[in-house]
Amino acid sequence: MAxxxxxxxxxxxxxxxxxxxxxxxxxVSLAAVAERLDVxxxxxxxxxxxxxxxxRDLAHTTTVEFGEVLRDSVLGRSGPDAVRSFADAYRRWATGFPGRYEMTLLPIAADDDERRAGARLALGAVQAVIRGFGIDETSAIQAGRSLRSALDGFSRLENADNMGRGDHDADFAFLIDLLIDGISQAGTQPPGPA
Structure with a gap:
């Protein structure tokens, strides 16, 4: 090798x-990367x-990249439109880059401030989506966790080819409608336990 x-x-x-x-x-290994670089x-x-x-560098890069995609998906949007845009961006990135997506899910080290900043981009996007529904803080936290969990689960099932037959786009739209209905109703219910 030269x-x-x-x-x-x-x-x-x-x-x-x-x-x-x-x-x-x-x-991902040093040998695989070296082979790709011919060194x-x-x-x-x-x-x-x-x-x-x-x-660590890959986790930082992918976390920031994913956070930027999610942040950009909600700019200028609110309510159901923001949820749909966020969900579509989440699914498109997670299924388009399954390896990168898995890398974003690795635990963040306590001293990894750069990666934590990237994760805050994604968290800020989730908060912006939920804020548009005018729900209390406890319900907003629960709604954000529910949204992320549903999108993560759907994306992982798709990535593993475990969705079975059918129209996955229609299934996804149905899921998002359920989430929007649930988040909307959270604003009319008394706050749940934290």
């Missing part, structure tokens, strides 16, 4: 994302702190 000139951290992360997209989270694995240590550092 030594690549000008190889940098961004190149290593980009190659890691390509491995993640092509083969999934379990396939020897030890040369990657100049750019990332081993496999743990590579995975």
């Amino acid at each position: 030594r690549k000139r000008g190889l940098g951290r961004d190149d290593v992360v980009t190659a890691g994302l390509a491995v993640l997209d092509h083969a999934g989270i379990d396939a 020897r694995p030890p040369s990657l240590y100049a750019h990332v702190d081993g496999l743990a550092g590579l995975k």
Whole structure:
């Protein structure tokens, strides 16, 4: 293998994302990234702190990317329109990039401020969606958790090809309508326990 000139951290992360997209989270290794870059694995240590550092960089990149997609999906929207736009963006990204999506679900280390900031983008998008329904804080937290759980479950089932036959788009629209109805009703009910 010839030594690549000008190889940098961004190149290593980009190659890691390509491995993640092509083969999934379990396939990410220094050897796989080095092969994609046509270099020897030890040369990657100049750019990332081993496999743990590579995975941390990938988790940061994917978390920020997903957060930006979700944030952008709700800009200028409110109420049911915001829920639908958020849900569509969530599903499209999670099923379009299943490896990246799985990476965003890894636990965030206590000292990983960069990744935590990326996660706040996604949380802010969820809060913006729910805020448009004018419900109390406890119900808003419950609604946000319910929305995320439903979208995560649907996306994971689709990614695992466990949805069975039928019109998955119609199934998804039905799910979103149920969520919108539930969130709307939360504003008319007394707050539930925290």
